[in-house]
Amino acid sequence: MKHYSDIIIAPVITEKSMAERQNNVYTFKVVKNATKDEIKFAVEEAFKVSVKKVNTLNTKAKRRRVGKYAGKTKTYKKAIVTLAEGSSIDL
Numbered sequence: 001m002k003h004y005s006d007i008i009i010a011p012v013i014t015e016k017s018m019a020e021r022q023n024n025v026y027t028f029k030v031v032k033n034a035t036k037d038e039i040k041f042a043v044e045e046a047f048k049v050s051v052k053k054v055n056t057l058n059t060k061a062k063r064r065r066v067g068k069y070a071g072k073t074k075t076y077k078k079a080i081v082t083l084a085e086g087s088s089i090d091l
Contacts, residue, residue, distance in 0.1 A: 004042035
């Protein structure tokens, strides 16, 4: 098994993800080749909680412009983790 720090990159901090924390739903940026089982194991090991469900999605690149320079944002895999009742994470 991989170490949890090899799978979880960072938490996603947005208004929507912060609002979902009241419902025990947390969002993480993970490596592209991570499976749902690996993500579940990594979150349980890192934060000592029990995970109820894991949903994943691959984000698409968006076009961005800074002055005269145009490009695209990076793509990444996002994991939306639902925790069991009574569990919470302090980030």
